[in-house]
Amino acid sequence: MACGVAQLEAGLLNFERFRDSSTPRLVYGYGQRSLHELREHEFSRLAGTVYLDHAGATVFPQSQLTSFTDDLLKNVYGNPHSQNISSKLTLDTVDQVRYRVLAHFHTSPDDYSVIFTSGSxxxxxxxxxxxxxxxxxxxxxxxxxxxxxxxxxxxxxxxxxxxxxxxxxxxxxxxxxxxxxxxxxxxxxxxxxxxxxxxxxxxxxxxxxxxxxxxxxxxxxxxxxxxxxxxxxxxxxxxxxxxxxxxxxxxxxxADFVSVSFYKIFGFPTGLGALLVNNHVAPLLRKSYFGGGTAAGYLAGEDFYVPRQSVAERFEDGTISFLDVIALKHGFDALDRLTGGMENIKQHTFTLAKYTYAALSSLQYPNGAPVVRIYSDSEFCSPDIQGPVINFNVLDEQGDIIGYSQVDKMASLYNIQVRTGCFCNTGACQRHLGISDEMVKKHLQAGHICGDNVDLIDGQPTGSVRISFGYMSTLEDAQAFLRFIITTRLCSSRGQSFPQTLAGEAAAPSAEHSALNVPTVTDVCSLLPQEDTLMESGVWNGFSTTTNVVELCPPVSEVNRRQQTSSEEVLAGGHGAHIVTNLYLYPVKSCAAFEVTRWPVGNQGLLYDRSWMVVNHNGICLSQKQEPRLCLIQPFIDLQQRIMVLKAKGMEPIEVPLEENSEQAQICQSKVCADRVNTYDCGEKISRWLSELFGRECHLIKQSSNFQRNAKKKHGKDQSPGTTATLSLVNEAQYLLLNRSSVLELQQQLNVSDENGKEELFPMSDLISRFRANIVTNGTKAFEEEKWDSISVGSLHFQVLGPCHRCQMICIDQQTGQRNQDVFQKLSESRKRKVNFGVYLMHTSLDLSSPCFLSVGSQVLPVLKEHAECHHLPTSEKQQDVIS
The missing domain is CATH 3.40.640.10 (Type I PLP-dependent aspartate aminotransferase-like (Major domain))
Incomplete structure (x- = not known):
């Protein structure tokens, strides 16, 4: 039963009543200027986003950046170590900022000195x-x-x-x-x-x-x-x-020494902090190194060095980041103008934290169990003993902790940004979560490191969730977060679409998008070349010219009969042989699927699978997480003409060569899943096409054919002797396999809330496309694939590396680019600790001396694990989502 608006609101505290009943009365906002006006004029880029990681880095106001930019455009600031007019201006301005820093902390140069550093x-x-x-x-x-x-x-x-x-x-x-x-x-x-x-x-x-x-x-x-x-x-x-x-x-x-980071206060500039040193202590400090600007005099040929007199000059080695220091002046100006000072910020942010803490603490399941476990040393009674930070873990109805990674992914579906993990504070994490020293070492041995997404090991949490408020945070931010917790934990969201599309999204209606559907079986068969074409194109090296020509495509009627038969077996719960029902490749990472019935296999997986990717103006890979409209780009590969055609609604189709021109290709470095890869840019023509489609500068790049990216041993699986598995631009593994029985079980869970009992809210084809598999098989029961150790498909042999741990991309409808959080939430509920779906495959051996193919209708022969568990592998395995 869906959770209504009244039920949602009932889970929230009445803010006015809560504030008025508090002693002393809580302060919200900054006097006459409304927070709505502040957000609209200074932080319009936060529209639609609930940013709750101010303890990590707060957000700078528009006027601060405008004022600083105007300053730079009107003045010439030179190196402060020079003696010219521009340098003198810089030196004087930096000294003025030092005074401003000290005044902000209610002291003066008589008592403290400011040493600028790169951060705290x-x-x-x-x-x-x-x-x-x-x-x-x-x-x-x-x-x-x-x-x-x-x-x-x-x-x-x-x-x-x-x-x-x-x-x-x-x-x-x-x-x-x-x-x-x-x-x-x-x-x-x-x-x-x-x-x-x-x-x-x-x-x-x-x-x-x-x-x-x-x-x-x-x-x-x-x-x-x-x-x-x-x-x-x-x-x-x-x-x-x-x-x-x-x-x-x-x-x-x-204090004798005080360390600060300015981006925590202003949001900009980053990479600038300071050490405030009590002048009584300064003479005691020792220095073992001197750099440019710190020496009053020294000899290069003799051990002779005299430091400068002031503390700052002695310890600021080299040229300080003087433009960033100048930016601080505009940060102080903006903060005072917008809020009236730090005391007002202290009261405002504490009010939001106390309200949110009280509401969170009151949330209970129908059985009386708490929804969250808050880690705190106070009851949020005073801003003198508690800052605007709430640290917690979400619990299920049995009191078991839901992993922070899962909460983080769900929050992102609601455009809520939080922080998860141990927050670079292992001591506090151990104390509050009850993690012993031995457990920390055990977790490290299991593969968990600081900052990763391994949130549960043997059912025990490795970290938590943190929300924190900043001076521009609003009551609406707090209540949006509370509604998220109530909706995902106390209400059934099935059947409710997420009300907003992603930022920048302009998704086409599904009916209009039908023209971009994947090619049919007959379309693909007509495009597959014969063996001589494959040999000429360099797909396989070392082929014997006497190799028999292989029929690349079975008759269409036979393929359709196999698919229909296998689907009937799945729906009827049959226990027949496992059959490949669908094959997909994704030539451009994160773009639409290209469905085939028979396709060549290369040493990196299906030929041309994730060989290209779209990057932004800085060369950073774009995925559907940042740009959901990528799924609306339809790739189409013609092996005979050796081209890839890209289509998108409202755009003329464009062709891209399958192979680079080695003489013209411009090699560049790119990054995929923490790996550096050699790529080349596919040219200005396709770049202009993509930039027009997305309204921002984009480029298409392809992995260089002479670059080998070796697979990492992340899944506890040893590769076959003498072989090294290589990857294209995939995240983790060469293949992802999906079991239709698993999809069917999820589909039945998702469609159960349909009031009429007729409309199929999530058709099978829709769900399969969301999980972006390469190989789809029929199955005898749901999630049996997680019990497999290896499989054979014809002459090809694959090792099953483990389950694919899913991310938010499964919430994006691959036909429209629109988002609905129900799929992830239901999968999260049904799979419990980890949102696993589908399994990774890797070649165990591959002989490319003759053509190799994967075909729809082929029989799949699995080999079971000796001591397999039904649904879960050890949660300490760090496995990323291959969909992209």
């Missing part, structure tokens, strides 16, 4: 390298580097520097530090003893917990002590996450 990570690394560590020796215990376990990777990584200096690193859990505070601190030693450093985040980038800034003074004064170590303690405050939505007053909380 570089600032932390600078402290690790420059702090006056005293190595451990027989005479003394030396310095200590102590850090909170709830710290960013970049902080924990400092211990590698200290280890090289023979300095002990000590992790401290948040709860242990608080216990030390309550029972009293260990006594500090006198001056002259070892200098120690303690680092903690002002705000956890994992949970949004805001740790007390009073710890700074407590540790520096000796009232608190992270560990019992005589000496003097200094404090490094990682403020990157905190200052993105909250003011930091360094006149009150005088």
């Amino acid at each position: 990570t570089a600032a932390l690394k600078l402290v690790a390298e420059a702090f006056p560590w005293e190595p451990q020796s027989p005479e003394n215990t030396g310095s200590r580097f102590c850090y909170l376990t709830d710290n960013h990777t970049s902080v924990v990584g400092m211990r590698e520097v200290t280890r090289a200096m023979k300095v002990t690193s000590i992790p401290v859990r948040p709860e242990d530090l608080q216990l030390v505070e309550t029972r009293g601190a260990a006594a500090h030693g006198s001056d002259g003893q070892a200098l120690h450093l303690f680092c903690y985040p002002a705000q956890s980038n994992f949970s949004g917990t805001r740790y007390p800034l009073c710890w700074i003074e407590g540790i520096k004064s000796g009232r608190m002590c992270p560990v019992d170590a005589p000496g003097k303690w200094f404090v490094l405050l990682d403020a990157a996450s905190y200052v993105s939505t909250s003011p930091l007053d360094l006149s009150v909380h005088q």
